[in-house]
Amino acid sequence: xxxxxxxxxxxxxxxxxxxxxxxxxxxxxxxxxxxxxxxxxxxxxxxxxxxxxxxxxxxxxxxxxxxxxxxxxxxxxxxxxxxxxxxxxxxxxxxxxxxxxxxxxxxxxxxxxxxxxxxxxxxxxxxxxxxxxxxxxxxxxxxxxxxxxxxxxxxxxxxxxxxxxxxxxxxxxxxxxxxxxxxxxxxxxxxxxxxxxxxxxxxxxxxxxxxxxxxxxxxxxxxxxxxxxxxxxxxxxxxxxxxxxxxxxxxxxxxxxxxxxxxxxxxxxxxxxxxxxxxxxxxxxxxxxxxxxxxxxxxxxxxxxxxxxxxxxxxxxxxxxxxxxxxxxxxxxxxxxxxxxxxxxxxxxxxxxxxxxxxxxxxxxxxxxxxxxxxxxxxxxxxxx
Amino acid sequence: xxxxxxxxxxxxxxxxxxxxxxxxxxxxxxxxxxxxxxxxxxxxxxxxxxxxxxxxxxxxxxxxxxxxxxxxxxxxxxxxxxxxxxxxxxxxxxxxxxxxxxxxxxxxxxxxxxxxxxxxxxxxxxxxxxxxxxxxxxxxxxxxxxxxxxxxxxxxxxxxxxxxxxxxxxxxxxxxxxxxxxxxxxxxxxxxxxxxxxxxxxxxxxxxxxxxxxxxxxxxxxxxxxxxxxxxxxxxxxxxxxxxxxxxxxxxxxxxxxxxxxxxxxxxxxxxxxxxxxxxxxxxxxxxxxxxxxxxxxxxxxxxxxxxxxxxxxxxxxxxxxxxxxxxxxxxxxxxxxxxxxxxxxxxxxxxxxxxxxxxxxxxxxxxxxxx
Numbered sequence: 001x002x003x004x005x006x007x008x009x010x011x012x013x014x015x016x017x018x019x020x021x022x023x024x025x026x027x028x029x030x031x032x033x034x035x036x037x038x039x040x041x042x043x044x045x046x047x048x049x050x051x052x053x054x055x056x057x058x059x060x061x062x063x064x065x066x067x068x069x070x071x072x073x074x075x076x077x078x079x080x081x082x083x084x085x086x087x088x089x090x091x092x093x094x095x096x097x098x099x100x101x102x103x104x105x106x107x108x109x110x111x112x113x114x115x116x117x118x119x120x121x122x123x124x125x126x127x128x129x130x131x132x133x134x135x136x137x138x139x140x141x142x143x144x145x146x147x148x149x150x151x152x153x154x155x156x157x158x159x160x161x162x163x164x165x166x167x168x169x170x171x172x173x174x175x176x177x178x179x180x181x182x183x184x185x186x187x188x189x190x191x192x193x194x195x196x197x198x199x200x201x202x203x204x205x206x207x208x209x210x211x212x213x214x215x216x217x218x219x220x221x222x223x224x225x226x227x228x229x230x231x232x233x234x235x236x237x238x239x240x241x242x243x244x245x246x247x248x249x250x251x252x253x254x255x256x257x258x259x260x261x262x263x264x265x266x267x268x269x270x271x272x273x274x275x276x277x278x279x280x281x282x283x284x285x286x287x288x289x290x291x292x293x294x295x296x297x298x299x300x301x302x303x304x305x306x307x308x309x310x311x312x313x314x315x316x317x318x319x320x321x322x323x324x325x326x327x328x329x330x331x332x333x334x335x336x337x338x339x340x341x342x343x344x345x346x347x348x349x350x351x352x353x354x355x356x357x358x359x360x361x362x363x364x365x366x367x368x369x370x371x372x373x374x375x376x377x378x379x380x381x382x383x384x385x
Numbered sequence: 386x387x388x389x390x391x392x393x394x395x396x397x398x399x400x401x402x403x404x405x406x407x408x409x410x411x412x413x414x415x416x417x418x419x420x421x422x423x424x425x426x427x428x429x430x431x432x433x434x435x436x437x438x439x440x441x442x443x444x445x446x447x448x449x450x451x452x453x454x455x456x457x458x459x460x461x462x463x464x465x466x467x468x469x470x471x472x473x474x475x476x477x478x479x480x481x482x483x484x485x486x487x488x489x490x491x492x493x494x495x496x497x498x499x500x501x502x503x504x505x506x507x508x509x510x511x512x513x514x515x516x517x518x519x520x521x522x523x524x525x526x527x528x529x530x531x532x533x534x535x536x537x538x539x540x541x542x543x544x545x546x547x548x549x550x551x552x553x554x555x556x557x558x559x560x561x562x563x564x565x566x567x568x569x570x571x572x573x574x575x576x577x578x579x580x581x582x583x584x585x586x587x588x589x590x591x592x593x594x595x596x597x598x599x600x601x602x603x604x605x606x607x608x609x610x611x612x613x614x615x616x617x618x619x620x621x622x623x624x625x626x627x628x629x630x631x632x633x634x635x636x637x638x639x640x641x642x643x644x645x646x647x648x649x650x651x652x653x654x655x656x657x658x659x660x661x662x663x664x665x666x667x668x669x670x671x672x673x674x675x676x677x678x679x680x681x682x683x684x685x686x687x688x689x690x691x692x693x694x695x696x697x698x699x700x701x702x703x704x705x706x707x708x709x710x711x712x713x714x715x716x717x718x719x720x721x722x723x724x725x726x727x728x729x730x731x732x733x734x735x736x737x738x739x740x741x742x743x744x745x746x747x748x749x750x751x752x753x754x755x756x757x
Contacts, residue, residue: 206687242755342756 003076004058005145005153006047009069009163025067025166031228032061035384043147044105050076059159064225066192067166072143074155079109079146084116087154088123088142093131095139098124106148120144162192167228170194173276173307174269176261177201177232179216179335182280182310184223184327185318189309190278191227198274199223199230200265202237204341212335217379222327224383233268236375237261240368241342247362250344254288255351256359258297263365264372266304277301282310282318287347296351387741390696391584392531392561392672392728398586398631405588405627416620417609426622433629437593440632441563441578442570446597449612450625454560455482457579457594460616461556462486462525464602465577471522472496476508476537477713478530483558484709487525500526502713506535506664513545521550528562532698532710532726533664534672536566543574554601560584564635565644565671576601582624586730587631591624640731644670647729647738654742659753661720663711670729674698676716677723680752685725688748693741696726 008025026047029040038052052058055073062071077083088100100120102113111119121133124142145153175187177199187197201216213234220230237257244256265277281289288297298306310318322328348355388396397405408429414420416427434448451457459482466473475487477499491497498516503509508526517524524546529536539557546553556577562568563578564585570578578595582588596602599613608617648670652662655675663674677685682697689695698708711721727745729738 206690207681207684209683209687245756 001050001076002052002055003074003151003153004049004052004055004062005072005074005155006049006062006068007070008045008047009067009161009165021067021166021169024169025065028067028166028168028228029062029065032065033058036061043149063159063161065166066162066164066194066226067169068161069163070158070160072153072155072158074145074153076151076153079106079150079152081111081116084120084144084152084154085123088120089127091124091127091142093124093128093140096130097132097134097138098140098142099133099135099138100124100142100144102144102146104146106146106150108148109146116144162226164192165194167191167194167226168196171275172196172198172273173278174233174265174272174274175199175278176265176280177216177220178280179212179219179331180280181315181322181328181331182282182285182318184219184280184325184331185321186278186280186307186309187223188226188321188325188327190307191223193309195276195278195307197223197227197230197278198233198272200233200235200268202235202261202264204238204241205236207238207241207341209335211333215330215333215335217381218330219327220379220381221383222325222330224381226325229383230381232379232381234377234379235264235372237372239371243363243368245342248359251346251348252351252356252359253342253344254347255293255296255356256363258288258293259300259356259360260365260369260372262297262300262306263369266301267369267373268376269304275304277304277306279306279308280310280318281308282313282315285315287349290349292350292352293348296353296356299353386691387693387733387737387744389727389729389733389738389741390694391730392726393696394583394589395586395730397583397588397627398634400634401587401627401631404630405623408623408626413622416622417611430620430622430625433625436629436633438595441595442568443595443597444571446595447599447613449594449596449599449602449615450620451592451594451612451616452590452621453583453592454480454558454579454581456616457581457592458482458525458556458558459486460594460602460605461577461579461596462490462523463605464615465523465554465556466490466495466603467522470496470520472498472518472520473522474498474500474513474516474524476500476502476526478502478506478508478532478535478710479525479527480531480558480560483525483527496520502535502710503666504715505666506530506533506668506710506714507666508537508542510538510541510545513542514549517546517549517553519550521546521553523554523556525556525558527558527560528568529559529566529669529672530664530710531561531672532708533674533714534561534668534670535664536562536667536669539568539573539575547574561669561672564632564637565641566669567637567641570595582628582631585631585635587628588624591621591628593628636731641670643731644729647733647735648673650735650738651727651729651742654739655746657746657750659749660746663716663724664714672726672728674724674726676720677725677749677753678720679723680749680756681722682724683722685723685745685749685752688752689745693744695745696728697724698726 039050041048077087100117102117104113173195175197177183199220203213220232240260414423414426416430437448487497500513501509543555554576557575558579560581563580576597581592606617611617659678661676708721
């Protein structure tokens with residue numbers, strides 16, 4: 001019978017809270033495999049999946065679960081010397097050099113690991129021509145894991161998973177999702193640290209197209225591979241932008257926009273119990289992402305921290321992650337986002353707080369924010385839709 | 386909602402709809418089959434070819450039914466390509482279904498040339514004189530430009546081409562002209578002519594290519610040998626028959642007068658500072674294209690959509706930045722951004738057009754105020 005052995009990542013570090021992380025991971029795996037036939041069980045600090053149909057599909061899904069460090073697809077056999085030796089008699093090596101590794105998770109097993117490994121190695125040597133043992137750089141490694149449930153698991157490959165922390169163990173946050181390359185990457189990186197995300201998108205219809213909004217929905221959908229489901233808050237930013245354009249200095253357009261976006265984001269966080277705002281900002285990438293711009297922008301936040309996981313990443317590095325999580329191709333579709341509407345020729349790079357505050361005095365901020373929030377449309381995006 | 390994007394597509398006429406249903410659900414037999422019912426359908430199909438030829442004013446030649454103008458244009462061009470030292474000439478204002486085939490030929494190493502447009506919007510015939518020579522194999526030019534509405538002088542174009550290159554084939558994309566602009570095909574003297582049914586209240590997914598001498602056309606789709614072995618596949622009989630009905634119920638001359646009237650009404654309502662009409666050559670009254678200076682036409686189109694539906698040049702290219710027709714006419718990008726196209730059909734109520742003109746003007750001025 002086939003089994004998939006699942007290994008945890010950092011959960012071992014979590015001491016007293018370990019059971020919370022384990023339970024969350026257990027539930028997240030069950031949710032991820034919803035609709036599949038499988039049996040999930042706990043065994044000696046590991047999780048194991050048995051009784052499934054499509055190995056490849058199961059592995060692909062499990063590879064996107066945060067908190068899993070690695071997995072192996074194994075053959076499950078009875079943990080006794082005869083059955084294990086019989087199994088090894090049928091192994092046909094595909095490479096020239098090999099190594100057998102035995103791990104006794106169940107110390108009650110009567111033969112010590114090293115002795116069993118050499119015995120099994122001998123069996124392979126006897127049944128395969130022209131192969132030899134190489135303990136240091138074997139081309140083929142066969143591992144035997146003897147567990148307390150009376151079973152032994154034999155496997156060859158250890159498949160790396162996402163690592164990180166189980167989704168939800170770090171709380172909930174609001175991702176500002178623009179449609180560009182960076183914000184989905186930021187969302188992925190924070191979800192990997194256990195943050196369950198909702199997303200906020202600002203559109204400027206009719207200045208931006210319905211395709212631009214559809215693109216953000218498509219990106220959110222891609223993120224559900226890692227974030228289970230996403231509640232997408234779509235807020236119209238049209239009136240805010242028109243008001244800034246009409247009343248404020250053009251070079252402060254982006255600064256004021258970002259400050260108002262943050263205020264709206266914080267209101268949603270407070271209302272919906274979200275603990276942080278996540279953005280895709282990367283230091284110095286554009287005018288609004290200089291140290292001074294970010295300082296002026298986040299100054300409006302009273303109770304909510306901003307997480308910027310891309311802050312120290314080069315664009316190339318961000319693109320690499322975007323390609324890995326399959327958001328890149330969608331992000332580069334040529335639909336303008338709201339930040340490109342009313343774009344000034346020379347946006348201020350080093351704004352001062354008092355300048356931004358002076359510009360904002362020209363606006364009825366409360367009214368604009370309330371109106372924007374009234375336009376909020378919520379779209380629930382599920383992984384399997 | 387007042388629909389003024391009839392150059393993009395038109396509503397299926399009731400009569401064409403009924404015809405479509407009849408040939409799809411009552412007389413649905415495969416015209417290639419051996420039994421009598423099929424023979425009757427085959428007869429109707431043969432009749433349809435003759436009816437369409439008559440409408441085109443063609444005494445000789447054949448009709449190849451296709452899935453629409455894109456296929457007709459591809460078949461006309463690809464089917465005419467020959468090995469050897471030939472050159473192929475295309476007007477710079479062509480639809481994407483011609484222009485992109487031309488670009489593909491170019492990348493395949495063929496000698497491809499483009500006729501520029503004049504600043505008035507029609508093809509520059511004096512430039513054509515310098516492009517055409519005895520090695521010209523093929524010349525393609527649309528009859529009525531889908532973006533600007535410019536009517537090209539196809540008869541003069543044919544004359545110029547045939548004088549220098551008697552063996553050259555002339556293809557006309559007649560999509561915006563057929564059933565809208567009266568013409569005598571004998572005067573045009575063209576070899577290939579593309580039409581599409583959904584531009585004149587027929588169904589989508591059906592069109593035709595008129596070919597004067599089908600022997601010169603290479604086969605593009607292999608199969609059961611339908612459409613003179615040029616385009617195999619079971620004939621779309623419901624589409625073909627509905628297309629014919631839609632074409633035959635069109636009163637081209639009186640519709641043209643109505644379109645002129647609607648065009649004038651709209652212009653009268655819209656007229657204001659900042660509006661700049663595109664092209665000053667002879668134009669089809671069905672298409673009225675203008676630049677809304679100072680605003681983004683795409684934004685305006687979306688502002689209007691609940692009340693008035695208008696277009697932005699060719700629908701097939703509307704998502705792309707810029708516009709090759711206006712660029713060829715010499716318009717700078719900042720003007721092209723403000724491009725809006727309204728297009729009429731003869732059954733639109735005059736009061737609706739009047740109202741639409743006012744709404745477009747009002748929204749334009751409102752948007753201008755917001756973005757200035």
